[in-house]
Amino acid sequence: MKTAIRQRLDPATRCALILDEALRQFAERHYSVVTVRDVAVGCGINAALIYYYFESKDHLFRQTIGHVVETLVAGHQARRTGPDDPAGEIAAWLDMHVQLAPTIGRMVKIMADYAASKARDAATDALIADFYNSEQALLEDCIARGMAGGQFASVDIAKTARTISLHLDGIFHASASRGDDRIPQDIDDLRSLIATLLGTTPWQAVLAAD
Protein backbone atom coordinates (compact mmCIF):
# COMPACT_ATOMS: atom_id res chain seq x y z
CA MET A 1 0.00 0.00 0.00
CA LYS A 2 2.89 2.33 0.74
CA THR A 3 4.13 1.98 -2.84
CA ALA A 4 0.67 2.20 -4.32
CA ILE A 5 -0.12 5.45 -2.62
CA ARG A 6 3.06 7.14 -3.91
CA GLN A 7 1.86 6.56 -7.41
CA ARG A 8 -0.34 9.02 -9.23
CA LEU A 9 -3.79 8.04 -8.04
CA ASP A 10 -7.18 9.52 -8.70
CA PRO A 11 -8.43 11.54 -5.71
CA ALA A 12 -11.15 9.04 -4.74
CA THR A 13 -8.67 6.13 -4.58
CA ARG A 14 -6.13 8.16 -2.67
CA CYS A 15 -8.78 9.36 -0.20
CA ALA A 16 -9.92 5.78 0.35
CA LEU A 17 -6.32 4.67 1.05
CA ILE A 18 -5.84 7.53 3.53
CA LEU A 19 -9.14 6.71 5.25
CA ASP A 20 -8.27 2.99 5.51
CA GLU A 21 -4.96 3.85 7.15
CA ALA A 22 -6.65 6.39 9.47
CA LEU A 23 -9.21 3.77 10.50
CA ARG A 24 -6.46 1.25 11.29
CA GLN A 25 -4.46 3.70 13.39
CA PHE A 26 -7.46 5.26 15.18
CA ALA A 27 -8.70 1.77 16.12
CA GLU A 28 -5.36 0.35 17.28
CA ARG A 29 -4.36 3.32 19.36
CA HIS A 30 -6.89 6.03 20.20
CA TYR A 31 -7.97 8.91 18.04
CA SER A 32 -6.82 11.41 20.66
CA VAL A 33 -3.20 10.28 20.33
CA VAL A 34 -3.05 9.65 16.56
CA THR A 35 -1.80 12.67 14.60
CA VAL A 36 -2.39 13.54 10.96
CA ARG A 37 1.38 13.09 10.58
CA ASP A 38 1.13 9.50 11.91
CA VAL A 39 -1.48 8.70 9.29
CA ALA A 40 0.67 10.34 6.59
CA VAL A 41 3.72 8.29 7.65
CA GLY A 42 1.57 5.14 7.59
CA CYS A 43 0.53 5.97 4.01
CA GLY A 44 4.06 6.91 2.96
CA ILE A 45 2.96 10.41 1.96
CA ASN A 46 3.47 13.97 3.19
CA ALA A 47 1.04 15.30 5.83
CA ALA A 48 0.36 18.29 3.56
CA LEU A 49 -1.31 15.96 1.10
CA ILE A 50 -3.71 14.78 3.79
CA TYR A 51 -4.51 18.42 4.60
CA TYR A 52 -5.24 18.93 0.93
CA TYR A 53 -8.17 16.52 1.28
CA PHE A 54 -9.12 16.92 4.96
CA GLU A 55 -9.11 20.25 6.71
CA SER A 56 -8.31 18.94 10.20
CA LYS A 57 -7.88 15.78 12.25
CA ASP A 58 -11.55 16.07 13.30
CA HIS A 59 -12.55 16.20 9.67
CA LEU A 60 -10.37 13.17 8.90
CA PHE A 61 -11.90 11.28 11.85
CA ARG A 62 -15.45 12.09 10.77
CA GLN A 63 -14.73 11.11 7.18
CA THR A 64 -13.21 7.85 8.40
CA ILE A 65 -16.50 6.91 10.06
CA GLY A 66 -18.45 8.11 7.02
CA HIS A 67 -16.25 6.00 4.72
CA VAL A 68 -16.95 2.83 6.73
CA VAL A 69 -20.68 3.51 6.86
CA GLU A 70 -20.72 3.94 3.05
CA THR A 71 -18.77 0.69 2.63
CA LEU A 72 -21.28 -1.17 4.81
CA VAL A 73 -24.30 0.22 3.01
CA ALA A 74 -22.77 -0.64 -0.37
CA GLY A 75 -21.87 -4.13 0.91
CA HIS A 76 -25.45 -4.71 1.95
CA GLN A 77 -26.92 -3.33 -1.29
CA ALA A 78 -24.74 -5.74 -3.26
CA ARG A 79 -26.09 -8.70 -1.27
CA ARG A 80 -29.75 -7.68 -1.24
CA THR A 81 -32.29 -10.10 -2.60
CA GLY A 82 -35.73 -9.15 -3.92
CA PRO A 83 -38.33 -7.11 -2.01
CA ASP A 84 -40.37 -10.23 -1.27
CA ASP A 85 -37.57 -11.86 0.70
CA PRO A 86 -37.28 -10.08 4.08
CA ALA A 87 -35.56 -13.09 5.67
CA GLY A 88 -33.00 -13.02 2.84
CA GLU A 89 -32.46 -9.33 3.40
CA ILE A 90 -31.74 -9.83 7.11
CA ALA A 91 -29.40 -12.68 6.12
CA ALA A 92 -27.65 -10.31 3.68
CA TRP A 93 -27.11 -7.77 6.48
CA LEU A 94 -25.50 -10.52 8.59
CA ASP A 95 -23.43 -11.84 5.63
CA MET A 96 -22.08 -8.35 5.09
CA HIS A 97 -20.96 -8.27 8.74
CA VAL A 98 -19.04 -11.54 8.28
CA GLN A 99 -17.49 -10.34 5.02
CA LEU A 100 -16.42 -6.94 6.37
CA ALA A 101 -15.67 -8.12 9.92
CA PRO A 102 -12.22 -6.50 10.33
CA THR A 103 -13.50 -3.11 9.13
CA ILE A 104 -16.62 -3.27 11.32
CA GLY A 105 -14.53 -4.27 14.34
CA ARG A 106 -12.40 -1.15 13.86
CA MET A 107 -15.45 1.06 13.41
CA VAL A 108 -17.08 -0.31 16.57
CA LYS A 109 -13.85 0.47 18.45
CA ILE A 110 -13.43 4.06 17.27
CA MET A 111 -17.11 4.84 17.88
CA ALA A 112 -16.70 3.58 21.47
CA ASP A 113 -13.53 5.65 21.96
CA TYR A 114 -15.18 8.75 20.63
CA ALA A 115 -18.27 8.24 22.80
CA ALA A 116 -16.18 7.68 25.95
CA SER A 117 -14.10 10.79 25.38
CA LYS A 118 -15.35 14.24 26.30
CA ALA A 119 -14.80 15.51 22.75
CA ARG A 120 -18.08 16.29 21.01
CA ASP A 121 -18.53 17.12 17.35
CA ALA A 122 -22.10 17.58 16.12
CA ALA A 123 -21.39 16.17 12.65
CA THR A 124 -19.72 13.03 14.07
CA ASP A 125 -22.58 12.54 16.54
CA ALA A 126 -25.07 12.80 13.67
CA LEU A 127 -23.12 10.30 11.56
CA ILE A 128 -23.05 7.70 14.36
CA ALA A 129 -26.73 8.23 15.19
CA ASP A 130 -27.60 7.93 11.48
CA PHE A 131 -25.78 4.65 11.19
CA TYR A 132 -27.63 3.04 14.08
CA ASN A 133 -30.95 4.55 13.01
CA SER A 134 -30.52 3.14 9.49
CA GLU A 135 -29.72 -0.28 10.87
CA GLN A 136 -32.78 -0.17 13.14
CA ALA A 137 -34.96 1.04 10.22
CA LEU A 138 -33.64 -1.66 7.87
CA LEU A 139 -34.33 -4.42 10.40
CA GLU A 140 -37.76 -3.03 11.33
CA ASP A 141 -38.71 -2.81 7.66
CA CYS A 142 -37.70 -6.43 7.02
CA ILE A 143 -39.53 -7.69 10.12
CA ALA A 144 -42.69 -5.73 9.25
CA ARG A 145 -42.67 -7.10 5.68
CA GLY A 146 -42.11 -10.65 6.91
CA MET A 147 -44.99 -10.31 9.36
CA ALA A 148 -47.28 -8.82 6.69
CA GLY A 149 -46.39 -11.66 4.33
CA GLY A 150 -47.03 -14.30 6.99
CA GLN A 151 -43.41 -15.57 6.94
CA PHE A 152 -42.71 -14.29 10.47
CA ALA A 153 -44.68 -14.56 13.70
CA SER A 154 -46.27 -11.40 15.06
CA VAL A 155 -43.67 -9.70 17.28
CA ASP A 156 -42.84 -6.33 18.77
CA ILE A 157 -41.03 -4.96 15.71
CA ALA A 158 -38.92 -2.25 17.36
CA LYS A 159 -37.85 -4.50 20.22
CA THR A 160 -36.93 -7.38 17.92
CA ALA A 161 -34.92 -5.09 15.62
CA ARG A 162 -33.06 -3.57 18.58
CA THR A 163 -32.34 -7.04 19.98
CA ILE A 164 -30.67 -8.04 16.70
CA SER A 165 -28.72 -4.79 16.50
CA LEU A 166 -27.50 -5.02 20.13
CA HIS A 167 -26.46 -8.60 19.56
CA LEU A 168 -24.37 -7.61 16.54
CA ASP A 169 -22.67 -4.94 18.67
CA GLY A 170 -22.03 -7.59 21.33
CA ILE A 171 -20.45 -9.98 18.83
CA PHE A 172 -18.00 -7.36 17.55
CA HIS A 173 -17.25 -5.95 20.95
CA ALA A 174 -16.61 -9.44 22.37
CA SER A 175 -14.46 -10.47 19.46
CA ALA A 176 -12.11 -7.60 20.26
CA SER A 177 -12.33 -7.64 24.06
CA ARG A 178 -12.11 -11.36 24.58
CA GLY A 179 -9.74 -11.89 21.71
CA ASP A 180 -11.61 -15.02 20.65
CA ASP A 181 -11.86 -15.06 16.91
CA ARG A 182 -15.42 -16.35 16.61
CA ILE A 183 -17.32 -13.81 14.50
CA PRO A 184 -18.61 -16.18 11.76
CA GLN A 185 -19.70 -18.74 14.36
CA ASP A 186 -21.36 -16.11 16.59
CA ILE A 187 -23.17 -14.67 13.59
CA ASP A 188 -24.42 -18.15 12.69
CA ASP A 189 -25.76 -18.45 16.23
CA LEU A 190 -27.41 -15.05 15.76
CA ARG A 191 -29.12 -16.46 12.66
CA SER A 192 -30.63 -19.19 14.89
CA LEU A 193 -31.57 -16.58 17.47
CA ILE A 194 -33.38 -14.48 14.86
CA ALA A 195 -35.20 -17.55 13.51
CA THR A 196 -36.36 -18.24 17.07
CA LEU A 197 -37.52 -14.65 17.67
CA LEU A 198 -39.36 -14.54 14.35
CA GLY A 199 -41.02 -17.87 15.06
CA THR A 200 -39.54 -19.74 12.11
CA THR A 201 -37.40 -22.27 14.06
CA PRO A 202 -37.51 -22.94 17.79
CA TRP A 203 -34.19 -22.61 19.65
CA GLN A 204 -34.37 -26.27 20.73
CA ALA A 205 -35.01 -27.51 17.19
CA VAL A 206 -31.92 -25.61 16.13
CA LEU A 207 -30.02 -27.67 18.67
CA ALA A 208 -31.46 -30.95 17.40
CA ALA A 209 -30.45 -30.05 13.85
CA ASP A 210 -26.83 -29.26 14.82
Next chain:
Amino acid sequence: MKTAIRQRLDPATRCALILDEALRQFAERHYSVVTVRDVAVGCGINAALIYYYFESKDHLFRQTIGHVVETLVAGHQARRTGPDDPAGEIAAWLDMHVQLAPTIGRMVKIMADYAASKARDAATDALIADFYNSEQALLEDCIARGMAGGQFASVDIAKTARTISLHLDGIFHASASRGDDRIPQDIDDLRSLIATLLGTTPWQAVLAAD
Protein backbone atom coordinates in the same frame (compact mmCIF):
# COMPACT_ATOMS: atom_id res chain seq x y z
CA MET B 1 -13.84 12.01 47.75
CA LYS B 2 -10.79 14.28 47.52
CA THR B 3 -11.26 15.21 51.17
CA ALA B 4 -11.99 11.65 52.21
CA ILE B 5 -8.81 10.31 50.67
CA ARG B 6 -6.63 12.86 52.47
CA GLN B 7 -7.84 11.52 55.77
CA ARG B 8 -6.18 8.63 57.52
CA LEU B 9 -7.77 5.66 55.83
CA ASP B 10 -7.17 1.97 56.22
CA PRO B 11 -5.17 0.57 53.28
CA ALA B 12 -8.11 -1.37 51.79
CA THR B 13 -10.34 1.73 51.67
CA ARG B 14 -7.59 3.88 50.25
CA CYS B 15 -6.75 1.28 47.60
CA ALA B 16 -10.42 1.06 46.62
CA LEU B 17 -10.60 4.86 46.22
CA ILE B 18 -7.45 4.89 44.08
CA LEU B 19 -8.80 2.04 41.93
CA ASP B 20 -12.17 3.77 41.44
CA GLU B 21 -10.42 6.94 40.28
CA ALA B 22 -8.09 4.92 38.02
CA LEU B 23 -11.08 3.14 36.48
CA ARG B 24 -12.82 6.46 35.78
CA GLN B 25 -9.74 7.99 34.13
CA PHE B 26 -8.71 4.89 32.17
CA ALA B 27 -12.28 4.61 30.80
CA GLU B 28 -12.77 8.28 29.88
CA ARG B 29 -9.44 8.72 28.20
CA HIS B 30 -7.29 5.71 27.33
CA TYR B 31 -4.99 3.78 29.60
CA SER B 32 -2.02 4.54 27.36
CA VAL B 33 -2.31 8.30 28.00
CA VAL B 34 -3.32 8.26 31.68
CA THR B 35 -0.34 8.57 34.03
CA VAL B 36 -0.04 7.48 37.65
CA ARG B 37 0.34 11.21 38.41
CA ASP B 38 -3.05 11.94 36.75
CA VAL B 39 -4.70 9.36 38.98
CA ALA B 40 -2.93 10.80 42.04
CA VAL B 41 -4.10 14.34 41.16
CA GLY B 42 -7.66 13.01 40.71
CA CYS B 43 -7.47 11.47 44.19
CA GLY B 44 -5.89 14.56 45.70
CA ILE B 45 -2.86 12.59 46.89
CA ASN B 46 0.82 12.36 46.05
CA ALA B 47 1.86 9.94 43.28
CA ALA B 48 4.36 8.38 45.71
CA LEU B 49 1.45 7.10 47.75
CA ILE B 50 0.09 5.28 44.71
CA TYR B 51 3.51 3.74 44.13
CA TYR B 52 3.44 2.58 47.74
CA TYR B 53 0.49 0.33 46.84
CA PHE B 54 1.06 -0.35 43.13
CA GLU B 55 4.48 -0.98 41.67
CA SER B 56 3.78 0.42 38.19
CA LYS B 57 1.05 1.76 35.95
CA ASP B 58 0.63 -1.76 34.53
CA HIS B 59 0.12 -3.10 38.02
CA LEU B 60 -2.42 -0.34 38.75
CA PHE B 61 -4.26 -1.11 35.51
CA ARG B 62 -4.40 -4.82 36.23
CA GLN B 63 -5.58 -4.22 39.80
CA THR B 64 -8.26 -1.87 38.45
CA ILE B 65 -9.72 -4.69 36.37
CA GLY B 66 -9.33 -7.13 39.26
CA HIS B 67 -11.13 -4.71 41.60
CA VAL B 68 -14.13 -4.46 39.25
CA VAL B 69 -14.30 -8.22 38.77
CA GLU B 70 -14.33 -8.69 42.58
CA THR B 71 -17.09 -6.07 42.91
CA LEU B 72 -19.19 -7.88 40.32
CA VAL B 73 -18.73 -11.28 41.90
CA ALA B 74 -19.60 -9.88 45.35
CA GLY B 75 -22.64 -8.09 43.88
CA HIS B 76 -23.88 -11.33 42.38
CA GLN B 77 -23.24 -13.37 45.56
CA ALA B 78 -25.30 -10.86 47.53
CA ARG B 79 -28.26 -11.29 45.18
CA ARG B 80 -28.08 -15.07 44.81
CA THR B 81 -31.14 -17.07 45.67
CA GLY B 82 -31.16 -20.76 46.66
CA PRO B 83 -29.53 -23.57 44.66
CA ASP B 84 -32.95 -24.73 43.43
CA ASP B 85 -33.69 -21.50 41.65
CA PRO B 86 -31.52 -21.33 38.50
CA ALA B 87 -33.88 -18.80 36.85
CA GLY B 88 -33.55 -16.59 39.93
CA GLU B 89 -29.79 -16.91 39.77
CA ILE B 90 -29.69 -15.77 36.14
CA ALA B 91 -32.03 -12.91 37.12
CA ALA B 92 -29.62 -11.99 39.93
CA TRP B 93 -26.74 -11.82 37.45
CA LEU B 94 -28.79 -9.41 35.30
CA ASP B 95 -29.93 -7.37 38.35
CA MET B 96 -26.31 -6.94 39.35
CA HIS B 97 -25.58 -5.55 35.86
CA VAL B 98 -28.35 -2.95 36.24
CA GLN B 99 -27.19 -2.02 39.74
CA LEU B 100 -23.52 -1.68 38.81
CA ALA B 101 -24.10 -0.36 35.28
CA PRO B 102 -21.70 2.64 35.41
CA THR B 103 -18.85 0.48 36.75
CA ILE B 104 -19.47 -2.28 34.22
CA GLY B 105 -19.63 0.24 31.38
CA ARG B 106 -16.17 1.51 32.35
CA MET B 107 -14.77 -2.01 32.65
CA VAL B 108 -16.12 -2.97 29.23
CA LYS B 109 -14.44 0.14 27.81
CA ILE B 110 -10.99 -0.43 29.32
CA MET B 111 -11.01 -4.11 28.37
CA ALA B 112 -11.73 -3.09 24.76
CA ASP B 113 -8.95 -0.46 24.82
CA TYR B 114 -6.48 -2.93 26.22
CA ALA B 115 -7.44 -5.58 23.67
CA ALA B 116 -7.14 -3.16 20.75
CA SER B 117 -3.73 -1.93 21.84
CA LYS B 118 -0.58 -3.86 21.11
CA ALA B 119 0.37 -3.93 24.80
CA ARG B 120 0.22 -7.46 26.20
CA ASP B 121 0.51 -8.43 29.82
CA ALA B 122 0.00 -12.10 30.67
CA ALA B 123 -1.58 -11.38 34.07
CA THR B 124 -4.08 -8.89 32.57
CA ASP B 125 -4.92 -11.33 29.78
CA ALA B 126 -5.57 -14.05 32.35
CA LEU B 127 -7.78 -11.76 34.43
CA ILE B 128 -9.96 -10.84 31.45
CA ALA B 129 -10.18 -14.45 30.26
CA ASP B 130 -11.09 -15.55 33.80
CA PHE B 131 -13.88 -13.02 34.01
CA TYR B 132 -15.53 -14.20 30.80
CA ASN B 133 -14.93 -17.84 31.63
CA SER B 134 -16.59 -17.41 35.03
CA GLU B 135 -19.58 -15.71 33.45
CA GLN B 136 -19.89 -18.51 30.89
CA ALA B 137 -19.55 -21.16 33.64
CA LEU B 138 -22.12 -19.45 35.88
CA LEU B 139 -24.67 -19.25 33.06
CA GLU B 140 -23.99 -22.81 31.88
CA ASP B 141 -24.40 -24.11 35.42
CA CYS B 142 -27.76 -22.32 35.85
CA ILE B 143 -29.03 -23.53 32.48
CA ALA B 144 -27.95 -27.13 33.16
CA ARG B 145 -29.67 -27.12 36.58
CA GLY B 146 -32.85 -25.62 35.11
CA MET B 147 -32.90 -28.28 32.41
CA ALA B 148 -32.27 -31.06 34.92
CA GLY B 149 -35.09 -29.72 37.11
CA GLY B 150 -37.47 -29.50 34.16
CA GLN B 151 -37.91 -25.71 34.50
CA PHE B 152 -36.12 -25.03 31.20
CA ALA B 153 -36.46 -26.58 27.77
CA SER B 154 -33.61 -28.74 26.54
CA VAL B 155 -31.13 -26.43 24.77
CA ASP B 156 -27.51 -26.28 23.66
CA ILE B 157 -26.12 -25.14 27.01
CA ALA B 158 -22.84 -23.59 25.85
CA LYS B 159 -24.45 -21.78 22.94
CA THR B 160 -27.29 -20.40 25.07
CA ALA B 161 -24.88 -19.20 27.76
CA ARG B 162 -22.66 -17.50 25.18
CA THR B 163 -25.70 -15.85 23.57
CA ILE B 164 -26.66 -14.29 26.91
CA SER B 165 -23.09 -13.20 27.61
CA LEU B 166 -22.63 -11.64 24.15
CA HIS B 167 -25.93 -9.83 24.50
CA LEU B 168 -24.84 -8.32 27.81
CA ASP B 169 -21.63 -7.12 26.12
CA GLY B 170 -23.76 -5.63 23.33
CA ILE B 171 -25.99 -3.76 25.78
CA PHE B 172 -23.05 -2.13 27.54
CA HIS B 173 -21.14 -1.43 24.39
CA ALA B 174 -24.22 0.15 22.74
CA SER B 175 -25.06 2.21 25.77
CA ALA B 176 -21.65 3.87 25.50
CA SER B 177 -21.32 4.01 21.71
CA ARG B 178 -24.83 5.13 20.91
CA GLY B 179 -25.10 7.33 23.96
CA ASP B 180 -28.68 6.17 24.55
CA ASP B 181 -29.16 5.58 28.23
CA ARG B 182 -31.25 2.42 28.00
CA ILE B 183 -29.48 -0.21 30.08
CA PRO B 184 -32.37 -1.14 32.45
CA GLN B 185 -34.80 -1.37 29.52
CA ASP B 186 -32.37 -3.38 27.37
CA ILE B 187 -31.71 -5.75 30.26
CA ASP B 188 -35.47 -6.21 30.71
CA ASP B 189 -35.66 -7.13 27.02
CA LEU B 190 -32.80 -9.58 27.61
CA ARG B 191 -34.90 -11.19 30.37
CA SER B 192 -37.63 -11.79 27.75
CA LEU B 193 -35.03 -13.08 25.32
CA ILE B 194 -33.70 -15.56 27.87
CA ALA B 195 -37.24 -16.71 28.74
CA THR B 196 -37.77 -17.36 25.03
CA LEU B 197 -34.50 -19.28 24.62
CA LEU B 198 -35.17 -21.39 27.70
CA GLY B 199 -38.69 -22.16 26.53
CA THR B 200 -40.49 -20.54 29.46
CA THR B 201 -42.24 -17.70 27.55
CA PRO B 202 -42.48 -17.33 23.78
CA TRP B 203 -41.21 -14.01 22.34
CA GLN B 204 -44.67 -13.23 20.96
CA ALA B 205 -46.43 -13.90 24.28
CA VAL B 206 -43.95 -11.51 25.87
CA LEU B 207 -45.24 -8.90 23.45
CA ALA B 208 -48.87 -9.64 24.28
CA ALA B 209 -48.12 -9.30 27.98
CA ASP B 210 -46.46 -5.89 27.56
